[in-house]
Amino acid sequence: MILTTPLLERLAREGEVHVVATPANATVLTNHPAVASVIVYDKRNVDSGVGGLRRVAAQLRDTRATTAYMAQGSWRSAALARLAGVPGVGFDTSAGRWLYSRRVVYRKDWHHAQRLWALANDPHEDASLSAESLRPSLYPGPSDRAPVTALLQAAGVRDGEPLIALAPGSVWATKRWPSYDALARELVALVPDARVVVLGAAGDAPLAAAIGIAVQQRGGPPLIDATGKLSLLGSAALLSRCTVLVTNDSAPLHLASAMNTPTVALFGPTVPAMGFGPLADRHVVLGRDALTCRPCSAHGGQACPLGHWQCMRDMTASEVGAAVAPMFDPPREPRDASPLR
Ligand code: SF4
Structure with missing residues (x-):
């Protein structure tokens, strides 16, 4: 939709x-x-x-x-x-x-x-279509924004304090990158003044808890757990407040595209060429392009058919962190006006 x-x-x-x-x-x-x-x-x-x-x-x-x-x-x-x-x-x-x-x-x-x-x-x-002309659009209203404001106020977030959103969930197990907690540890060192907020459904709360423990172990500021607390438009409103989103190939990626939130997208069993890559002006796609088994299904399955799950397991927290850190710099490039093919 x-x-x-x-x-x-x-x-x-x-x-x-x-x-x-x-x-x-x-x-x-x-x-x-x-x-x-x-x-x-x-x-x-x-x-x-x-x-x-x-x-x-x-x-x-x-x-x-x-x-x-x-x-x-x-x-x-x-x-x-x-x-x-x-x-x-x-x-x-x-x-x-x-x-x-x-x-x-x-x-x-x-x-x-x-x-x-x-x-x-x-x-x-x-031929005349640009990424910008095909960017989706969503319109969170006051009732979507109010819970976001309340959540951030309760977490003690100050005006302008940078936020990094992580969306570790997916209904498909093979699409869930398994190292968000390790990434959170990296981020505490890379961007120590940023707060980490986890987006997702209520069922993603255990993932958020594991990330929160990782942040705490590194002495980072308390994690903001938004899992199960916001509607889709509420999540879009929250993303519009975030400096960057790190996500699997799942719904938050498209919410971020609609809000033009810089995105680091992690693709495992699927690939952007299937037509569902990020459309935010600033985005990075990470995936194991050399793996000949990719893509292995249209949506990603619940288990790797080959058993090794290298498409996700081989992606390291340090390479994802290295893609996140530049998103805190001002944009250097003009907007991408190239056709999407
Ligand atoms: S078969 Fe390859 S692409 Fe599919 S889940 Fe396994 S490692 Fe990933």
Whole structure:
């Protein structure tokens, strides 16, 4: 959903944009100026089954939309558009492609934000696209920012005190770099005046605790544990206050892109060439490019199929720390205006 926002902004120049989204994704679009309304499709609960599909289709029909852009390519989304009588446009690789009115080539060599953008655009225009034009956008509101302010105040963070965000979690175990605690020890030495804040879901609290112990052992200032305490837009608001984020290939990477927070992205079983790399002006991607087993799956699995997990295990805290430290310097390079391919 986050990477869909450049497409939404493009479409909003021509008319009202209505988005059908799951309850979790719907919250991401709160306050977004490109979005006229969000139709929540809770397919696992109140909208389950054919009855739910028909109800949501009726809501979609009421918007008088003329085209449905299928960012999510399931047959269910395609059926929804058909039921609503709205012509669908989607990728030629999607499960629901047989129900579309128009199919667009899924370019494996493009960033996913660009693929989505291309659903509504002339593919020949792509040469003019820059990283900046494809950067996603999110709009945390006062209710998202208030918990961030409270969290930082409770931690005694002063105005302007530098913050380093770490996002050690992922639903996929092989994507979780195992050395965030070692990195935290490095950071205490490299940037001693910065506070470390850990972002993530409630289930990431043990990871935050281990990082907190590492910081404490090195005599660093107390860790700020934000795991499970913030909404997605709240996390985006917190990231907008951070000097840099270190993250796996997971949702916080895209939140940081939307807030243009400098990013150090750690890729293990996946690679940015799959289309989900960082889009912040300042970013570094680290990964073991020489490993011939990379990438080994579309999303990363729960266990390394080869057992050694070298793609993540071989990445050292010192090399990640060396990528973080320069983010505290003023930018030296002009903005990257190169196309994303
Ligand atoms: S097979 Fe290779 S890329 Fe996949 S998890 Fe194992 S080490 Fe990483």
